[in-house]
Amino acid sequence: MGSKDSLIMLLGMLIVGGPYALLIAGGLFVNANEKRYMAAQRSTGRDKQRMLDFMQIVMKEYYGDYTYVAGGNRISTGRYSANYYPYIVGFNEKDLVIISYTARNGALICRNVLPVDWNCMRLKYHVFSKGVKLILILGKTKLRIKVNRVVMSDGSEKFDTPLGIFQENEVDMLIISLLRMQKKTRTGVS
Amino acid sequence: MLVVVASCAGISILLLEFMFWCLGEWRIWMAAFREPVDLFSSSSDLTQLEELDVVRGTVRVLGGSYSYTYDNGIQDTAFYFVLPIDTAQETFYMGIRETRGRKEDFRKLAVRSKHDVKPMRIVMGNPWEDDFLKQEEQVLGEPINIEGFVQKMDENQYRRFLTWLEKSGYYEPEPSDRQIDESQMKQFLPYFIEEADIAYCQKAAKGACLAVLAGMMLLAGSAAAVIFQKRRRERQQYVTIHGTVYLKAHLEPVNDLVMNIELLLAVQALSRITGLDMTAAEKVIRRWDRYWY
Numbered sequence: 001m002g003s004k005d006s007l008i009m010l011l012g013m014l015i016v017g018g019p020y021a022l023l024i025a026g027g028l029f030v031n032a033n034e035k036r037y038m039a040a041q042r043s044t045g046r047d048k049q050r051m052l053d054f055m056q057i058v059m060k061e062y063y064g065d066y067t068y069v070a071g072g073n074r075i076s077t078g079r080y081s082a083n084y085y086p087y088i089v090g091f092n093e094k095d096l097v098i099i100s101y102t103a104r105n106g107a108l109i110c111r112n113v114l115p116v117d118w119n120c121m122r123l124k125y126h127v128f129s130k131g132v133k134l135i136l137i138l139g140k141t142k143l144r145i146k147v148n149r150v151v152m153s154d155g156s157e158k159f160d161t162p163l164g165i166f167q168e169n170e171v172d173m174l175i176i177s178l179l180r181m182q183k184k185t186r187t188g189v190s
Numbered sequence: 191m192l193v194v195v196a197s198c199a200g201i202s203i204l205l206l207e208f209m210f211w212c213l214g215e216w217r218i219w220m221a222a223f224r225e226p227v228d229l230f231s232s233s234s235d236l237t238q239l240e241e242l243d244v245v246r247g248t249v250r251v252l253g254g255s256y257s258y259t260y261d262n263g264i265q266d267t268a269f270y271f272v273l274p275i276d277t278a279q280e281t282f283y284m285g286i287r288e289t290r291g292r293k294e295d296f297r298k299l300a301v302r303s304k305h306d307v308k309p310m311r312i313v314m315g316n317p318w319e320d321d322f323l324k325q326e327e328q329v330l331g332e333p334i335n336i337e338g339f340v341q342k343m344d345e346n347q348y349r350r351f352l353t354w355l356e357k358s359g360y361y362e363p364e365p366s367d368r369q370i371d372e373s374q375m376k377q378f379l380p381y382f383i384e385e386a387d388i389a390y391c392q393k394a395a396k397g398a399c400l401a402v403l404a405g406m407m408l409l410a411g412s413a414a415a416v417i418f419q420k421r422r423r424e425r426q427q428y429v430t431i432h433g434t435v436y437l438k439a440h441l442e443p444v445n446d447l448v449m450n451i452e453l454l455l456a457v458q459a460l461s462r463i464t465g466l467d468m469t470a471a472e473k474v475i476r477r478w479d480r481y482w483y
Contacts, residue, residue: 085452138454
């Protein structure tokens with residue numbers, strides 16, 4: 001095989017394998033960034049504090065009535081594309097509040113606050129090893145929120161996952177309060 | 191959604207018809223409407239014969255059969271019978287290709303020669319071979335009604351036709367040092383009849399025209415619907431929900447949420463803006479395109 005053939009083969013391999021190599025390299029880079037960022041969050045808890053500060057502003061005098069967990073919902077919008085919607089769920093033994101937010105230039109911006117109206121809305125949930133999936137149902141419209149024990153992030157605002165939070169205790173509390181809410185709706189005993 | 195389905199259906203139909211047009215099907219379908227030529231009447235002028243002329247008539251005698259192998263990438267052997275046509279002045283010869291499963295009837299009508307294509311049962315060494323060969327020079331079959339299109343032979347095909355005629359004694363080539371007699375060659379028409387169901391072709395042509403019309407109407411209809419919707423959207427300034435009129439600008443946040451597929455939040459926003467209860471607002475959001483054009 002001549003040097004020209006080797007060059008053509010190399011070029012072909014580059015064309016065929018190049019995009020995959022770039023994709024793998026990109027994935028590894030994001031993964032490494034995420035790990036580094038999450039390690040920092042475990043020691044400082046900065047994002048968790050950011051979330052609580054943000055909630056203090058949004059909820060004002062009701063802030064103390066709720067416990068807060070971060071979650072989100074990924075909706076696929078095409079074969080290779082999906083939108084991620086980040087939410088914060090405020091909960092106590094009676095109520096749920098869903099706060100939709102976004103991050104821009106390092107600041108968290110509230111988009112909507114949705115207090116759950118039990119007169120017309122229903123709640124379903126599935127508990128997983130990683131966390132809990134909430135499904136709020138109003139008529140034929142559903143809102144799904146996945147609340148994980150560890151919310152992964154690399155700190156960037158590009159992928160709509162700006163907060164990296166360790167929230168194992170809060171998610172356990174959420175599951176317990178969901179169980180109590182269910183018992184209450186089934187038996188009517190609070 | 192309906193517009194997308196209609197335009198896709200229209201495009202598919204038109205592409206299909208374009209494919210038929212490229213394959214030459216349209217030419218054949220349209221040729222089916224030509225006035226049929228009666229080859230066997232004394233008034234017909236065979237020198238005026240053209241490709242894709244419609245031919246109808248009754249065959250009473252055939253001059254034998256020969257094969258020709260097409261090689262257009264894939265080899266395909268076709269069988270032809272020689273059709274002698276007697277006119278007032280002279281006898282003309284052309285090919286005829288049977289395509290409607292009446293090969294045996296054609297064989298019965300053919301004057302056999304030893305250069306004919308043998309049926310497969312003879313080629314495979316069947317004991318009836320002797321019977322078949324004994325029938326040489328006999329015409330036993332009933333007259334056959336034929337209809338089809340006149341097709342032009344290509345150069346190779348015509349050469350094969352002449353070779354067969356020469357072998358079977360229909361035609362004696364001039365010695366190589368003499369010019370070919372043009373008037374003698376005129377007898378051997380470079381055409382063959384390909385049997386076809388003309389009525390079916392006419393039906394197919396009508397169906398194809400209707401399909402093109404339907405395809406164009408679907409496309410035009412969906413384009414008109416898109417333009418109508420666009421104009422209606424541009425004109426819309428108010429949104430009427432349950433009899434109450436709202437400025438379109440006031441419902442902009444609701445529309446943004448609907449476009450962003452955050453439907454539950456859109457329900458809440460609509461309920462807050464309009465004062466509707468959540469259940470009624472949810473029904474409105476589910477049919478949002480009926481309110482917000």
